[in-house]
Amino acid sequence: MSKSFKIALAGNPNAGKTTLFNRLTGARQHVGNYPGVTVEKKEGIYNSPSGARVNIVDLPGTYSLTAYSVEEVVARDFLVHEKPRVVIDIADASNLERHLYLTCQFLELGVPVVIALNMIDVARDRGIAIETDKLAEMLGVPVIPVSARSGEGVTELMRVVEEVARADKDWQPVHIAYGEDIDNAILEMEERLAARSFLAELYAPRWLALKYLENDEQIVARGRSFAAEHGLAEVAEYLEGKVATVGKHLMATMETYPEAIVADHRYGYIKSILRQGVVTHTYDEDRLYTSDRIDRVLTSRIFGPLIMLAVLLGLYHFTFSYSEVPVGWLESLFGTVSAFLDRHMAEGPLKSLVISGVIDGVGGVMGFVPIIMFMFFGIAILEDTGYLARVAFMMDRVFRIFGLHGSSVMAYIISGGIAGGCAVPGVMATRTLRSPRERMATLLTAPFMNCGAKLPVLALMIGAFFSNNRAQIMFLLTLLAWAVALIVAKFLRLTVLRGEPTPFVMELPPYRFPTFRGLAIHTWEKTWQYIRKAATVILGASILIWATMTFPGLPEAQKAEFQEQRRAVVADYLGSATAADDPGEVEFPPELSAELAAIEAARAEEALLHSLAGRVGSGFEKISWLAGFDWRTNIALVGGFAAKEVIISTLGTAYSLGEVAPEEGDSSLSRTLANDPGWSKIKAFSLILFVMFYSPCFVTVVCIVKEAGSWKWGAFSMAFNTLFAFLLATGVYQLGRALGLGG
Amino acid sequence: MARIMLRDMEKGQAGTITAIKVAGGLGRRVREMGLVPGTTIKIQGRAPLYDPVALRVMGGTLTLRNNEADFIEVEVEDPAAG
Numbered sequence: 001m002s003k004s005f006k007i008a009l010a011g012n013p014n015a016g017k018t019t020l021f022n023r024l025t026g027a028r029q030h031v032g033n034y035p036g037v038t039v040e041k042k043e044g045i046y047n048s049p050s051g052a053r054v055n056i057v058d059l060p061g062t063y064s065l066t067a068y069s070v071e072e073v074v075a076r077d078f079l080v081h082e083k084p085r086v087v088i089d090i091a092d093a094s095n096l097e098r099h100l101y102l103t104c105q106f107l108e109l110g111v112p113v114v115i116a117l118n119m120i121d122v123a124r125d126r127g128i129a130i131e132t133d134k135l136a137e138m139l140g141v142p143v144i145p146v147s148a149r150s151g152e153g154v155t156e157l158m159r160v161v162e163e164v165a166r167a168d169k170d171w172q173p174v175h176i177a178y179g180e181d182i183d184n185a186i187l188e189m190e191e192r193l194a195a196r197s198f199l200a201e202l203y204a205p206r207w208l209a210l211k212y213l214e215n216d217e218q219i220v221a222r223g224r225s226f227a228a229e230h231g232l233a234e235v236a237e238y239l240e241g242k243v244a245t246v247g248k249h250l251m252a253t254m255e256t257y258p259e260a261i262v263a264d265h266r267y268g269y270i271k272s273i274l275r276q277g278v279v280t281h282t283y284d285e286d287r288l289y290t291s292d293r294i295d296r297v298l299t300s301r302i303f304g305p306l307i308m309l310a311v312l313l314g315l316y317h318f319t320f321s322y323s324e325v326p327v328g329w330l331e332s333l334f335g336t337v338s339a340f341l342d343r344h345m346a347e348g349p350l351k352s353l354v355i356s357g358v359i360d361g362v363g364g365v366m367g368f369v370p371i372i373m374f375m376f377f378g379i380a381i382l383e384d385t386g387y388l389a390r391v392a393f394m395m396d397r398v399f400r401i402f403g404l405h406g407s408s409v410m411a412y413i414i415s416g417g418i419a420g421g422c423a424v425p426g427v428m429a430t431r432t433l434r435s436p437r438e439r440m441a442t443l444l445t446a447p448f449m450n451c452g453a454k455l456p457v458l459a460l461m462i463g464a465f466f467s468n469n470r471a472q473i474m475f476l477l478t479l480l481a482w483a484v485a486l487i488v489a490k491f492l493r494l495t496v497l498r499g500e501p502t503p504f505v506m507e508l509p510p511y512r513f514p515t516f517r518g519l520a521i522h523t524w525e526k527t528w529q530y531i532r533k534a535a536t537v538i539l540g541a542s543i544l545i546w547a548t549m550t551f552p553g554l555p556e557a558q559k560a561e562f563q564e565q566r567r568a569v570v571a572d573y574l575g576s577a578t579a580a581d582d583p584g585e586v587e588f589p590p591e592l593s594a595e596l597a598a599i600e601a602a603r604a605e606e607a608l609l610h611s612l613a614g615r616v617g618s619g620f621e622k623i624s625w626l627a628g629f630d631w632r633t634n635i636a637l638v639g640g641f642a643a644k645e646v647i648i649s650t651l652g653t654a655y656s657l658g659e660v661a662p663e664e665g666d667s668s669l670s671r672t673l674a675n676d677p678g679w680s681k682i683k684a685f686s687l688i689l690f691v692m693f694y695s696p697c698f699v700t701v702v703c704i705v706k707e708a709g710s711w712k713w714g715a716f717s718m719a720f721n722t723l724f725a726f727l728l729a730t731g732v733y734q735l736g737r738a739l740g741l742g743g
Numbered sequence: 744m745a746r747i748m749l750r751d752m753e754k755g756q757a758g759t760i761t762a763i764k765v766a767g768g769l770g771r772r773v774r775e776m777g778l779v780p781g782t783t784i785k786i787q788g789r790a791p792l793y794d795p796v797a798l799r800v801m802g803g804t805l806t807l808r809n810n811e812a813d814f815i816e817v818e819v820e821d822p823a824a825g
Binding site: 063064066068092094095096097098101128214215257259260263264267268271292295296299300301302304305393394396397398400406502503504505506507508510 | 763766767768769770771772773774775776777779780781782787788790791792793794795797799800801802803804805806807808811
């Protein structure tokens with residue numbers, strides 16, 4: 001056999017799959033504690049001591065292989081299409097009965113399985129003893145006790161996996177007895193399927209018959225399309241008819257459903273194995289564990305919500321207070337570089353490009369990396385401890401009111417419900433929602449949350465105008481984002497997305513101490529994503545925007561006019577028409593310098609207005625003045641469609657081009673805005689609102705289109721959100737002005 | 744011994760599931776999570792707004808909405824003792 005082979009890693013959510021995957025492959029992966037985080041396919045390489053190269057595919061966490069959501073379909077399609085040599089089925093030893101349900105389905109499929117009995121240390125502490133040899137013998141597959149966290153047993157696991165892979169046996173499906181009615185139906189259907197080679201390339205006839213009886217929608221649909229392609233319509237009709245007949249019979253005789261009988265018998269099979277002395281409990285099974293005791297407080301009626309609020313508020317304090325120092329370092333670093341280049345580079349478009357386009361653009365964005373890092377570290381703690389699942393549990397009743405699902409909270413949180421997420425993975429996380437309507441409502445409203453890219457924009461405005469209560473205002477803005485997202489979701493569920501609610505059946509994973517490694521991987525991964533985005537998309541956008549703000553340049557006549565004005569002022573002062581052309585080389589009294597600076601500012605502003613961006617921005621000014629936005633802000637907002645953090649770099653570029661260069665060391669955009677008489681608190685607040693709620697960035701829109709399956713929804717979210725944000729910002733700005741809160 | 748619906752169980756009360764009266768997606772998800780006839784469950788608690796409910800099942804904790812718990816019939820030792 002070759003030195004390289006492919007295996008799959010499968011198991012229930014929260015079985016410790018991701019932890020094992022990271023341990024085996026050393027991949028930099030996200031380790032969560034929330035059901036359903038691993039939706040995408042992850043691969044990694046494990047190099048065995050014997051020199052084999054094992055390609056491990058991390059399948060999404062599922063409870064079964066019958067289609068319920070996309071995850072089951074993904075997992076099962078992978079097994080059927082890619083035929084991995086071995087499936088490592090990771091099962092929680094302290095929760096074995098339920099975890100063996102999935103195992104049962106691997107056995108029925110026939111794929112070679114090795115069971116990794118995880119958290120064997122936890123089970124031992126709970127007084128649960130498992131006879132692994134006996135279990136292995138009865139299931140007919142190897143069972144290896146491991147602890148993915150500590151690494152105990154992992155080498156042995158991989159040795160056995162390699163052994164099974166080398167044996168390379170054919171798939172051997174296990175037959176579980178489902179009682180007379182079902183078994184007879186299976187036999188009959190199986191015969192017909194085999195005779196007509198129905199979907200025979202992919203599925204064994206017995207397995208296919210069983211899935212039909214389980215009423216698996218995806219399989220039924222696949223059967224229909226196969227039948228249509230191959231002229232076997234009568235086979236598909238027969239199968240569906242047979243299932244209907246069996247269903248009717250079971251309903252009449254036992255008041256139950258075929259799928260219920262199947263599940264009951266699978267659990268019966270598991271129980272019959274476990275009962276034969278495989279598992280012994282030393283303590284009372286109902287004993288309260290630490291996790292349950294914690295839940296008694298953390299999800300209690302009064303303290304639960306209070307603690308939840310306190311936890312979220314604490315996260316903000318952590319994020320904003322502790323990141324201040326490194327933010328300062330980065331700001332001064334970029335300020336120093338900028339000042340250095342200002343002194344040593346020759347005047348001209350290149351200098352302008354480097355300082356105004358590159359350094360201001362990237363510097364403005366990178367300065368916020370520490371905030372994002374602290375924020376993600378905090379989120380990682382909440383996620384990895386298992387607290388986020390409790391948030392979903394406590395929030396469900398509220399969410400249902402708005403026509404959403406408790407799981408919507410995950411998409412919201414990832415999108416920035418705890419400020420600092422990203423709508424791109426948030427929109428993708430809605431895949432775990434089964435009902436198309438709740439899912440659509442969630443993915444259309446998740447971009448309202450304060451994602452990591454809006455965060456620097458909000459932080460900038462807060463820092464410039466509301467610096468006395470940063471954390472409080474940031475917290476209020478988060479609550480506002482939630483309120484708007486929920487209300488809009490309800491509005492959508494009552495209008496374009498009307499329909500019935502979907503089930504909420506979820507697991508509350510036990511509380512766990514996060515591992516430092518897990519937290520570090522999580523934080524680094526998210527921060528790196530941000531940096532990478534900043535370095536590529538943002539740098540590109542920043543340069544593009546610099547170009548649109550620089551070209552076309554002022555016509556020669558106008559340039560000469562400004563030159564003439566300067567000359568006149570200088571000449572007036574020196575009393576001679578032969579004064580130096582460059583006023584910078586002569587020492588002037590302050591009042592003259594100010595006069596020259598004013599001319600220069602006028603020139604720069606004129607130049608920007610003349611540029612492509614200025615034309616677009618001032619074109620929009622006719623409408624945007626209603627919300628208090630001038631053309632500079634408009635340019636920045638247009639740029640923000642590329643990515644929200646571009647708003648900052650654009651404002652930075654706009655101000656360093658359009659204003660007199662700020663004194664050395666005072667290069668912070670925040671200070672520039674705060675000192676600008678054109679800005680006021682109400683204007684800043686109006687902009688904050690608009691930035692929070694207007695069109696999602698281009699990348700998010702693309703994801704919405706992909707997830708919703710139609711450009712219509714991408715266009716909808718752009719148009720709807722922008723209109724909504726504009727109306728809101730205008731309302732607040734006009735009201736603020738009417739109340740005399742500043743122009 | 745009495746048969747009641749899961750929704751009506753008190754916090755801390757235990758019982759054995761006797762029937763799951765629902766098919767389709769919800770029925771399948773409920774069953775694959777271990778809620779099948781013969782399974783013993785215990786009410787671990789309820790969310791602050793009394794809904795959803797958290798159950799102790801096979802060594803793990805599951806949550807269900809009340810209107811989903813309405814499909815699950817449970818045999819309890821003594822309804823008054825809850």
